[in-house]
Structures are given as structure tokens and as C-alpha cells.
Amino acid sequence: MSNIHASGSCVYELIGLKKEYDEGSVLALRGVDLRIYQGEFVAITGPSGCGKSTLLQMLGALDEPTSGSLSYRGKPLPGHAEGATYRAREIGIIFQAFHLLPTFTAVENVQMPMFEADRPATDRKQRATELLEAVGLEKRLHHFPAKLSGGERQRVAIARSLGNSPSVLLADEPTGNLDSENAHHILDLIVRLHEEHQMTMILITHDPSIAARASRIIHMMDGRVVSDSNPPS
């Protein structure tokens, strides 16, 4: 389990958060109340369809809640249309299927989020190189995703998520598409990054052994939080 503990300031506050699809016929979130604090490593677990990925989409401003309130550092979170600046500067996202752009090399993929940070081209490249070196891919800088293994692709995706030095990292089943050995390495990397960068980490998983590496485990069922172990008081 990670030793990093919450430093006190609230990063996300969710009050009665609901999300409906298909004009209310699908209730993905049925009123979630939650507070996530600075520096926490939170694992959100639960069976398929319990609403954990929907919750991550709300936290990442990738979609908008149907009702309820969701604030980030005390301010309402913008909707997906206006949330680009928030997504570019405040958070990093790691996807289960890596989602690298196939026509760009590893070092180019890592630079993608940096375009919104107005960094000059040389600065972008240098930063991307440093990040890839930090995840152990210094010899794969100019490889296209098709030439990388699954574990290497996820390392590139992790490096990309750190491009603009976000304070929050959202990871959606980051080891879901990897074999156990690679999954172990990736999880170690995520834990190390959390400890080094002191960032708030929110990780979706259905694997209890992965969730066990977090400092706080939130269990969801049918669109609701059913248990919250070790929540900050």
C-alpha cells in the first residue's frame, strides 16, 4: 500500500452526482457523494457496469452529469465542451487500451497534450524525451506504437499523461490489457510516479490485488458507492 496520505485540501467534491443515459432508461450513477483529497491514491473498484468508468469520465470532464454537483478545488467542473483547458493543464488520463496515435512515434505521442500548453517545439521534444526516459523507454523514442509491446505502449501512454505536469492522474483499468508481468511493472511505475510527483491518483480497477496498492479503496455497485475504506476524516 502506498504511504502517501491526503494533505488535507479537497480536490474533488461530489454531491448527489447522477448520470443517466438513453433519456433516463440507463442509470449509470445514482447519487454519488464523495470527497477526494490532495495526494490521495484512490482505487475505485466494482463489477462491470457498476458506474466506475462513468465516474471517471465525470472527474475527467469527458462527459457531464445529469444532476448533482461536482467541483474541482472548490469550483464547479466545466462541461466536456468547455473543459479542454482543465483536461490539458490539471489532469492526465491513462486509458485501458493505451490509445496512442498509430502514425506518430513514441516521442511524438507524448508531445500531443503539450500543444495546448504553448510550449515551443524544442521544449516539447525535450520534455517528451525526459518523460520516456523516466518510464524506461529511452531506446524506444522513435518507435511507432505498432512496434512496441503492450507494456511499452502503456508506458508511453503514462509518459503522455504526465506531459503538462498534471496534479491529478486518472487511470482507467491501466493494466487491463496487459499480461500479469507487464501489469505488475506498470503498477509499480504508477505507484512510483505517485510517490515522486505527489499527485492525486484515481485508478479504476476490478482487480482487488491492484486496488490493494492504493491508500483508499472505494467500492461501487449499481451506480452507488457502497464502501469507502480508509477515507480521510
Added chain:
Amino acid sequence: MTFFTIIFRGLLRRPVRTGLTLVGISIGIAAVVALVGISRGFEQSWAKGMQARGTDIVVSTMGSGLAPKPFDAAVRDRVAAIPGVSAVCSIFVDLTSIESSSMMIVSSREWGGFSWKNLKLLSGRMPNDAMEPVVVLGQNAAEVLGKKIGDPIQIEARELTVVGIVDGGALVENGSVILSLSLYQDVSGSQNQINVIDVRATPDTSEEDIKKLCAEINKVVTEAKALPAGENVGNSQAYKFISAMSWGTSLLAVIVGVLGVMNTMLMTVFERKQEICILLAIGWKRSRIIRMVLLESALLGFLGGITGVLIGSISVKILETLPAIHGLLEPDLSPRLMTISVAISVIVGVISGLYPAWRSSRLKPSLAMQG
């Protein structure tokens, strides 16, 4: 890596499709360059011919044919009498087939008129009098017809003799068979008929006064219309028809290009839907996505424009060498036409990209989580 690298890489993603789209838009732009270049070149060639003859005003009836309609030769004296006119020269110009050439300019000129003065003798001699059964050939006409000094030349039913090769200082002049007006009227059976009067104004007449003089001539002459030299071809029905046809055909070709680019960009957006959602999810603004699609589309247009200009120019150069029109065509392949063509192509690209760009901007970043 710059933003332009992303744009360029987007086009290289499907090289065959990009290549085929480029071919489509290139053909459209090549049509613009070739057809408009040829029709403009036609107008300019006649204007240069008149300039070479030192003509300020042309009195003619540019109707629906390529050659003006004939009118009474007596009009010449009425024009000559108008104050401000320093010299006139009656002409009968015809476009007709001569021996092996399917279209040749026959320019018969008033004997002793100023329109003979610009002809520089390259070899042989000029006719000795108005009725001597001889012609002189512009240097291109001699080449096209394969004639040299002393050769016979069949015009209408008469066999005349080539006595001189001349340089007229303009393509139209150099592509003409030139003879005396009286002789041609006799040969063609069109006595007392002319179809052009070249008019020289008194020296140092301003452009404004040339227009006023045209108005004066038009008051006196009802059989034909006086226009400043160079404007008469552009005002002819035939030229307007050719020009409209050129632009019309080009426009059709360009519309096909628009549809091609739009189809390609829509396919691109459709295929890259998830990639676009990923870019939105990692923080790209919608405006950047729109810019990416529009710039890709504009780049496609720009590359298509450059290729089209090259194809169009090469096609016209090949056309110029064809025996049927060799020496008659002086297309306008000016930098202005080429710039306009490339600009049209870029605009086509941008317009074609508007709908795909709008579609891409409507995508939700949450779709990145799927798949």
C-alpha cells in the same frame, strides 16, 4: 514535431486515397489553367497583333463567329473623315482552311495602308502591287504550311505564289497569310466588303480621348462598332462564349474536386473519430481540432493546385505543338493565372473541409474511453 507535422502526417496516413484525391483536384485545376489560359491567350494574341500594327481603335462587327462579319468598304472613308483620326486601314480577316492546315488566319489589307508597315521582311519580297497574285506568310504560317519562297499556295479557287516570309511582331501576325485586300476580295468574291477597319488616332491621344473618339465613330458608323484595340476581341460574342465555356467547364471540374476532397475529409474524420476523441480527452481544444481538419483540407487543396498548375501547363505546351494549332496558340500561362488557380484550389480545400471540421468538433471526448 510541429502542428504542421500532424497535418502532413494526417494526409500520409492513407497515401493512395490522398493521391487519388490529389489527382481529382489536380484535373480540375489543370482544366482551369488550360482552358482559361487558352481563351485569355487568344484574346491577348489578337490584342498584341493590333498593337504590332499600331492600331488604336478597331471598327468591326465581332458577332458570334470567330471572324467578324463583313460590311461595306465605304465605311472606311466615313471613319477617315472624323476629326482625331490620323489614319485608317481596311482589312478583311478570315479564319479558313488552307491546304494541310484546318484553320489559318488570312489577313488581307488595304494596299498601302499602315497595317503593312509593321511587317519585317525576313526573306523574299513584298507584293509589287495590289493585284499581283502573291502572298507573304508570317513565319509561323510558313512553318505550319511548309511553304518557302516561290511555292504555290491555294486560297479559295485561286493559286497564288508565296513571295515573302515576314515577322509581324506578334503571334497572330506571324500565324497569318497576308495579302492585298483588293486581291482577296477578288479571290473570295467579296467585292467592296471588309470586316475590320484599323484606326490610328492623332499622336499623343490619351486613353480617355480614344474612348471619346470611339463614341464619335459609333455616331457616324452604324454598320460596325468601334472599340479601343484589345477590347474588341474580349467584347465579341464568340470570345464571351468561349470564355464562358472555359470557366463553366473549369467550374464543373472544380466542383468534382470539391466533392472529392469533402469525401476524403469526411472519411478521414470518420476513420479517425476515436483519435479525435483521444485528442479531445487529453486536452485539445475543439478549435484546434477544427484547425487540424481545415488545414489538412487546405493542404490537400494546395498540393492539388500545384500539381494541377503543372499538369495544365504541360498539357497546354503539348497542345501548342500539335500540327493543327501550332503557331496559332499563345496561351496565357502568367504567374497571375497560376496564382489564381492555386488560390482557387486552396479555397476549394478549405470549403470542402468545413463540414468535416464541424462534424469532428461535435465529437464527445468520452468516446475515447470506448474501444
